[in-house]
Amino acid sequence: MVYLTNENIQPEFSRKVRFKTRGFAKGxxxxxxxxxxxxxxxxxxxxxxxxxxxxxNLVKKRIAIGGTxxxxxxxxxxxxxxxxxxVFCVYVFAKRETxxxxxxxxxxxxxxxxxxxxxxxxxxDKAIKTGVLEGSRGS
Numbered sequence: 001m002v003y004l005t006n007e008n009i010q011p012e013f014s015r016k017v018r019f020k021t022r023g024f025a026k027g028x029x030x031x032x033x034x035x036x037x038x039x040x041x042x043x044x045x046x047x048x049x050x051x052x053x054x055x056x057n058l059v060k061k062r063i064a065i066g067g068t069x070x071x072x073x074x075x076x077x078x079x080x081x082x083x084x085x086x087v088f089c090v091y092v093f094a095k096r097e098t099x100x101x102x103x104x105x106x107x108x109x110x111x112x113x114x115x116x117x118x119x120x121x122x123x124x125d126k127a128i129k130t131g132v133l134e135g136s137r138g139s
Contacts, residue, residue, distance in 0.1 A: 018042055019124070019135035020089045021112075024076075027092040031074055032065055038089065041076060046083045056110035057081050057117060058090075077101065079113040088116045088133075 018039070020028065028038065041063040052060040059080045062070040075095060079088035090112055091101070101109070119127070127133040 017135055018087045018089065019128075019133045021091075022132060022134070024089045024092055025134050028074075028089075031092060031094055033063065033074055033076075033092060034065075037063055037065060038076070042078070042087050042089075045078060045080055045087070050080075051075075054106060054109075057113050058106075058109055062095075075100075077109055079116050081117065088113070090116075 027033075041061045045059060045061050049061075050059045051062050054060060054077070057079050059078050061076045061078060062073060063076055064070045064073040066073075073095065075093050076089060077091035079090055090109055091105075093101070124133065128135060
């Protein structure tokens with residue numbers, strides 16, 4: 001499944017779209033992160049349950065997988081501007097592999113966030129068609 005649906009999210013967010021970068025999608029698949037768990041995590045972020053604000057419109061969200069609970073699960077880095085905006089899922093890592101991202105990774109992710117947030121609909125659609133992003137536009 002490429003598009004993350006809004007079926008379990010409040011109706012006012014039904015037109016807001018979540019996108020995954022190619023790297024996030026690959027990492028999520030390798031770690032066994034389902035779209036259902038990811039949508040649940042994004043819903044929590046929209047409700048204000050953010051684990052860390054990293055600056056540059058980046059937030060960190062812990063997501064439970066495979067019965068490990070959030071503490072031992074995955075960490076996701078999202079480009080997030082608020083409850084009514086698009087969300088770009090840009091990085092995911094397992095707590096068991098690393099405690100946190102490095103200063104250099106954070107700097108690179110902030111640059112990526114700036115680029116993604118500057119894209120207009122046409123650029124996002126092109127990124128989807130070329131495989132840079134996974135997702136689709138809501139109606």
